[in-house]
Amino acid sequence: MVDLKGQYDGIKDLVNSSIQEVLETTAYINGPKVHQFQKNLEQYLGVKHVIPCANGTDALQIAMMGLGLKPGDEVITADFTFAATVEVIALLQLTPVLVDVNEDDFNINIEAIKEAITPKTKAIVPVHLFGQCANMEAIMELAKAHNLFVIEDNAQAIGANYTFKNGKKAQAGTIGHVASTSFFPSKNLGCYGDGGAIFTNDDALAHTIRGIVNHGMYERYHHDVVGVNSRLDSVQAAVLDAKLPHLNTYNKKRREAADKYDAAFKNISNIVTPYRNGSEDSHVFHQYTLRILGSDRDALVKHLNENGIPCGVYYPIPLHKQKAYEDSRYNEADFPVTNQLVKDVISLPMHTELDDEQIEFITSTIIKFING
Ligand SMILES: Cc1ncc(COP(=O)(O)O)c(C=O)c1O
Numbered sequence: 001m002v003d004l005k006g007q008y009d010g011i012k013d014l015v016n017s018s019i020q021e022v023l024e025t026t027a028y029i030n031g032p033k034v035h036q037f038q039k040n041l042e043q044y045l046g047v048k049h050v051i052p053c054a055n056g057t058d059a060l061q062i063a064m065m066g067l068g069l070k071p072g073d074e075v076i077t078a079d080f081t082f083a084a085t086v087e088v089i090a091l092l093q094l095t096p097v098l099v100d101v102n103e104d105d106f107n108i109n110i111e112a113i114k115e116a117i118t119p120k121t122k123a124i125v126p127v128h129l130f131g132q133c134a135n136m137e138a139i140m141e142l143a144k145a146h147n148l149f150v151i152e153d154n155a156q157a158i159g160a161n162y163t164f165k166n167g168k169k170a171q172a173g174t175i176g177h178v179a180s181t182s183f184f185p186s187k188n189l190g191c192y193g194d195g196g197a198i199f200t201n202d203d204a205l206a207h208t209i210r211g212i213v214n215h216g217m218y219e220r221y222h223h224d225v226v227g228v229n230s231r232l233d234s235v236q237a238a239v240l241d242a243k244l245p246h247l248n249t250y251n252k253k254r255r256e257a258a259d260k261y262d263a264a265f266k267n268i269s270n271i272v273t274p275y276r277n278g279s280e281d282s283h284v285f286h287q288y289t290l291r292i293l294g295s296d297r298d299a300l301v302k303h304l305n306e307n308g309i310p311c312g313v314y315y316p317i318p319l320h321k322q323k324a325y326e327d328s329r330y331n332e333a334d335f336p337v338t339n340q341l342v343k344d345v346i347s348l349p350m351h352t353e354l355d356d357e358q359i360e361f362i363t364s365t366i367i368k369f370i371n372g
Contacts, residue, residue: 001310002186006353007250011242018238031234037241041197044244047174049206051198052232053213056155056182059196061088062230063178064123066198066209067149069094073122077153078108079318079338081127085153086319095120096327098320100335104275106289106345107134109337113142123149128157128172130314130347131188131254131286132277136162136175143176150176154199156286158189159251163278173199178209183232183240186351188254188284189247191236250352254285257354261288264363268370270294272344287314291344295370300346303369309362312347 008015022033034052041050053059069075071093077085079098089096099112106129113124124143126134136152143150154173158181161169173179181187183195198213200206208225211218216227232240243250258274265271272291276283292300297313304311318338320330332339348362 001312001347001349002351003353004185004190007351011246014242015239018242019235022234022238028234029231031237033234033241034232034237037232037237037244038197040241040244044247045171045174045199047171047199048201048203049199051200051206051209051213052237053196053198053230054232055194055230056180056184056187056196057084057088058213058228058230059180059182059198060084060125060151060153061091062209062212062228063151063180063198064088064092064094065212065228066178066205067123067151069122069149072120074118074120075123075125076108076113076116076121077125078127078129079320079335080106080315080341081129081153081319082155082315083319083322083324084155085125085127086325089125090325094122096325097121098318098325098330098335100337101129101341103337103341105132105134105277106130106341107132108139110135110138110142112334113139117142117146117148121146121148123151125151125153126176127153127155128160130274130289131157131160131284132274132282133157133160133162133172136170137164140175149178152176152179154179155182155184155187155196157284158187159247160284161279161281163282169279174201177202178205183236188251188286189240189243191239191243193233193236195232195236195240196230197232251281251284253352253354254288254350255280255283257350257359258283258285258288260356260359261348261363264359264367265290268367270370271366285350287312287347288350289314289345289347291341292346292370293344297344297346300366300369304362304365307365309365310349313342313345314347315345316342318342
């Protein structure tokens with residue numbers, strides 16, 4: 001699905017020398033590389049504060065802790081996402097409220113959010129799924145009207161640009177009150193282990209969060225709030241700082257690969273290619289995800305595997321049907337889209353090193369299978 005070795009080979013000297021600097025200084029924890037990467041990422045995103053942490057799951061949890069959400073507060077999020085999003089809500093004893101998504105962009109559905117809002121609702125967590133922003137303008141309007149926090153789960157869309165109705169643009173992860181991201185190796189900006197970060201433009205919230213990631217300390221050995229230990233280590237920061245200047249090129253390469261996939265599938269009526277929301281740079285294709293209509297998606301997965309083509313089903317089970325998150329309040333009729341998507345979707349190899357020959361082999365194998 002990804003070619004991390006091919007990508008490393010292209011930037012080997014840069015990454016090696018960046019890591020070497022850390023090894024020479026031995027500043028493995030909270031060293032200058034972490035600070036340097038933080039500053040560079042703030043500049044790239046156009047956001048006031050980036051707070052690096054250990055992974056994207058921690059980033060979400062810490063963002064929620066920073067907002068002071070309390071047990072019993074309801075948090076609305078999408079039924080069709082990776083489990084980390086709902087996991088941290090449940091872990092903090094907040095009440096997850098899963099809602100359905102859109103059929104086109106697979107992102108959280110605005111009408112479903114409206115229906116789910118109650119007096120106990122405190123936050124909405126849109127997930128920018130597969131690399132494309134949720135409808136942030138509508139979400140921010142709803143949040144304002146109901147006095148809710150918006151926490152963007154931006155694990156999959158770093159570098160995506162969201163365009164508002166008035167033409168103004170903003171980077172994914174800089175629109176809500178706070179956002180989280182993941183630097184898991186296969187992410188668009190991935191390190192060589194685990195990593196994550198929280199973004200916000202709110203000075204007070206950034207201060208609170210900086211203490212939470214460091215055992216609740218604002219002054220050494222003074223623990224003012226319950227915190228966690230969640231740090232991006234300096235070696236991972238060194239990798240990320242070497243890769244950040246390449247992020248736009250990497251995202252462009254992903255879009256170009258997506259264009260080639262789209263062109264190959266253009267006339268295949270039962271393949272739905274990914275929807276693109278507005279401007280060219282709105283989708284960074286963390287995943288290239290097709291819907292297979294009227295064919296046996298699982299048989300296609302088997303066929304691709306037999307032909308040596310990796311593929312993935314993200315996600316095969318709606319979160320409201322997962323044992324950990326089942327809730328008698330959910331009604332199946334409220335999840336028609338997610339219930340269908342889990343049967344239809346298939347993600348194809350998507351990375352910065354995909355070449356024309358690989359794309360041709362993948363697409364022709366799929367088309368032959370679909371056409372019988
Ligand atoms: C949407 C989403 N949220 C959160 C996470 C969690 O990130 P991490 O694996 O770094 O904890 C991921 C990672 O796969 C993700 O895709």
